[in-house]
Amino acid sequence: MIAVIDYDAGNLTSVSRALTHIEVENAVTSDRDIIAAADRIIFPGVGAAGSAMKSLVRLGLDQVIRQAVADGKPVLGICLGTQIILGFSRENQTPCLGIVDGTVASFSEVFAASGIKGLKIPHMGWNRIQMKIAHPVFAGIDESDEFYFVHGFFPQPKDEAQVLATTDYGIDFPSVIGSGNLVATQFHPEKSGPPGLMMLKNFSRWQPC
């Protein structure tokens, strides 16, 4: 069973609906015991880093997620969930979980610093990913496949080896990160049509070594 972590961060039912559609047993929950008992965890989220971190701490879920990663359980981060895994977010200057060393950068700050003009923020719509490292969760995904993004911030792991894929939006930003039993996407697989569903299916079977 996959536990989809519910921490008052946006519409989580879409992740659950996508899993149900591909016949993967799942529960949307903030119950620590259910999460601890789950085989795998999806950590989704839409919204702002500041309020999301507050909710996580209030529900005691920050420790639950750290523990799941430490236990070697397959964990999939999505969008805001992916960002919160890092150490610090430029959004609301928020200290985050620190499971992956690094920061969450802002497109507007990066664009301003590098003189990139004319690109709308958020980065909203369909874009491709360039795999840096082959990964079982992305088996069968082609480089021409596109995924649905909507975000103004992006993850920047300190260790380049944790960048599994990048996406081009003015800059090549990390769009899939992870290591070991953790994989995390900046895009929304649950809203990305058949390639997104395939990725979720792959995750539901993934046995990290």
Next chain:
Amino acid sequence: MLSKRIIPCLDVHAGRTTKGVKFKNNVDIGDPVEMARMYYEGGADELVFYDITASHENRDIMIDVVRRVAETIFIPFSVGGGIRTLEDMRQVLLAGAEKVSVNSAAVRNPDIIARGAAAFGSQCIVLGMDVKKVEKSEKIPSGYEIVINGGRQYMGMDALAWALEAQALGAGEICLNSIDADGTKDGYELTLTELIATRVNIPVIASGGAGTPVHLKDVLTAGKADAALIASMVHYGTYTVAGIKQYLADQGVRVRQTW
């Protein structure tokens, strides 16, 4: 690089898809859930549903349609029509829509944009704008005026000023509909689209007037739109989303081609 989005739009009346010209003479053209599935499988990047009844007794029917669509398609979709309160927004989002679109309710009460964005995030809030070309004046410097009630009521608001205000209030996207072009199949209003799309920092979906794939190419290149709304072009089988995308790709417009 982002792909330009092609977005079929379905007008829903009492649980059925309809199509009329300039908001009149609506005829039944099918089940919205089945049409959603067909467009999803056919490569649509997103869908837009407008509840054109928007009366309170039909609210529950629409929510049920939204729920069934959300179980069927796995791309984003937005729902508009009759969204007046935060509670209306919440119901639609909980039923599985990615975004809600507000139009006349925001004209009457702009605060709904700010409150919606604060409650659900800017990415959820689409401002629908119905616009008519008028003489340029002190009050309407852009020469484009906001209208409501299908174009029957002029609001004395400049379209560009309203787009900028809505962006400042927290709208995450604009769906820009030219009432003059709507239903004509003569092409999108390129001047209007370019004016708004180049002045705001949020994505703009062009709407109204699509008749051929060339019109989409024009609005996505010269018109600078981020996405194009289509309806009758595809509803009657004249064109397919895949065919339109192939044409756009051949013309050098980046679109999503695998699904």
